[in-house]
Amino acid sequence: MPAAVRFGVNYTPSQGWFHHWLDFDLDAVRADLDSVSALGLDHIRVFPLWPYFQPDRALIRPRAVEDLVRLVDAAGERGLDVNVDGLQGHLSSFDFLPAWTRTWHRRNLFTDPEVLDGQAAYLRTLAAALADRPNFLGMTLGNEVNQFSAGPHPDPDRATADQIDAWLERMLAACEKGAPGKLHLHAEYDATWYQDDMPFTPAQAARRGALTAVHSWVFNGTAQRHGPTSVASEHHAAYLIELSKAWAEEPHRPVWLQEVGAPAPLVPAEHAAAFTEATVANALDCPDLWGITWWCSHDVSRDLADFPELEYSLGLLTNDRRPKDLARALSRAARDHSYAPAPRTTALTVPADPAARTRCAPGGDVFEAFFRLTADGARPTTVLDTRAADQDHLVARALTEVVTPDQVLRTPRGGTRS
Template sequence: MPESTTPHVSPTRHAPRFGANYTPTQGWFHHWLDFDLDAVRADLDSLAQLGLDHIRVFPLWPLFQPNRTLIRPRAVEQLVELADAAAERGLDVNVDGLQGHLSSFDFLPAWTQTWHRRNLFTDPDVVAGQEEYLRTLAAALAGRPNFLGMTIGNEINQFSDGPHPDPDRISPGQAASWLERMLAACEAGAPGKFHLHAEYDAAWYQDEHPFTPAQAARLGAATAVHSWVFNGTAQRHGRTGTATEQHAAYMIELAKAWHTDPHRPVWLQEVGAPAPHIPAEHAAHFTEATVENALDCTDVWGVTWWCSHDVSRDLADFPELEYSLGLLTTDRAIKPAGKAIARLVAHWRGRAYAPAPRTTALVLDSDPVTATNRSACAPGGTFFEAWTALAAQGARPAVVLAEHAHDTAHLAARGITATVTPEEVD
């Protein structure tokens, strides 16, 4: 497994970055069909007042590349206009290219579906089309100083395996090859930028899933973590349980177990307070606890909340929890979670970010490449529950792979002075 296809670069910072995944108030991500720059500016104004420094932006792939050889110039221009509007408000921009999958809806171009059904990850023509699309978006923004870089796509690993109803099956080797090619395309379009990929938690928790922790931890400029407690964590441990309030921190530490660079950045790229698992009246507390616990981990690049604004009730068929995840309402009023984020931003402004190393590590017995027994790391799994028990005891546990548990150089580089196995946890 190669360590990276892009340089491990990161914008200079002395405090953690805070941002939001931008969900437009008018039309949700369908706003690209009726792009209104004034409405976008108003949305961004409401985010800037929270003190945020970046947004993550989602083009809809079928609208930007409706034919394999047609990447619509006007759509690309609108993306650049959005990025420029963000710059005017002091917001950096990360762009997710292949959308892909958003809030339970799939957005795939017609040239990959039904009569043109081809594997998204292995078909030569599809992969070449994806490469050109990512390269084009990256190149259009390469000269903008507020352009952070590309994320290949939003949780596109969900297309590769169950429980997706119609997956494009691939092997871990094919997944790695596809990721390397997509990252190289981003780098070709915008050399030296902060390019990465991002998966939902099947990569960490689902046995035999083709996208692996090693890929997440060794390919691209950072490791992306998407933390959602509706995955069984809140159901099992409750809204204020240690596992719930430290789920993001757990995923960060789990990710770091696979790092070959002990100071590789981890980006908490998606995290939110989903109702009813986190009731509305508890959202602010959950937000503060989640972020504070995440920032008790070293080498966190930043926190990007899902999402910026609520989804309008005028839009049908979303899962119920998707309507209320915003930091602001569809009228751009700040919600309790938004106020909590604003307080955190103010607290961290100008402060050095230097959490103490986590000196005790829980040993994970897993293959360092294929990540066997991933289900033990999932909510309810033996490893997950052991880590939670240690955290509840105040141990601030890290995670180390069994192959490194007696590697003094590896442990010293991470500041680990003691290891414990799940069987030894009370």
């Protein structure tokens, strides 16, 4: 019997958003966590803002670290485990980078030796401060830090895939040194899987760290192209889970759906609960799923200016901590412990060449073929084209049928694949 899937939420404080670290209010945090715990969730993911915690390369503020520990302890009192993201990094359309990496002190985030030293010290310090907390799951290096490494970022820190690989290895090692044996990982937005020139690669995502993390957002062209109630939109998270498995070396490497949400207006407010229910049900049909962590806990307050409109309404709970219908949908799933999906035995080939990733993106032939198969009830997964004839690999993953995108797309709907 598979282990139960973890259900959690990305914690967005109801008061002051992530700026709450500037004037940390433990009572407000406790009230937020009470409202999260009441949904029956078992973990949260939290986001120290890097410039607030390490404003100088040689200064990691003890008071900020202490506040983080207090938050983790408060979560533990409510039965919530905690994953901590370190290098924030990028959140809700805003970049938060310390001044010692920008403008007059401009240094590459992924290659400059002094920046690397500072980052490693920071991650190690946070991990060490929490290492003895039983409810501390581990560190995520940062939130979607790949967006700093290539376009469409307006001022990217360019790096090669080899340089990114070295960066990942060093930063994960720093987390491990601080908190040995914890669940340390990295997490990127879907350009890792979809963008040809992204130096963060699918192989890195599926092989480095304790597990693979995917972030699913249908505003990436999926909902625009297919609509909010389409097979593609409601199975997009499941697609990323299964797409990641093509690059994994371990046949049953766990995958964490670390971010997924219902972004308005592409997912209309009146459809958000149904979208949540469908997305979660389809993700739960994926073997080897570690957990689902919704984005996000609480709405952003309308007292704060300049956020993109969709950011104000992504919460499971309102800004005054009242649960929405989508919160109830997630809560029902979290209380159901019947996770036991059948193996997925049909594999769609995907290009191993990272310069061909757009084929996996919305509109690409891999993407469209996957959802054709899904609509036909095939429950597909994926396999690299370089492994499609590797019988040992196929057997290890219980794969009995391998199809190419062109085979799927040239077959009439409901027809037999050859």
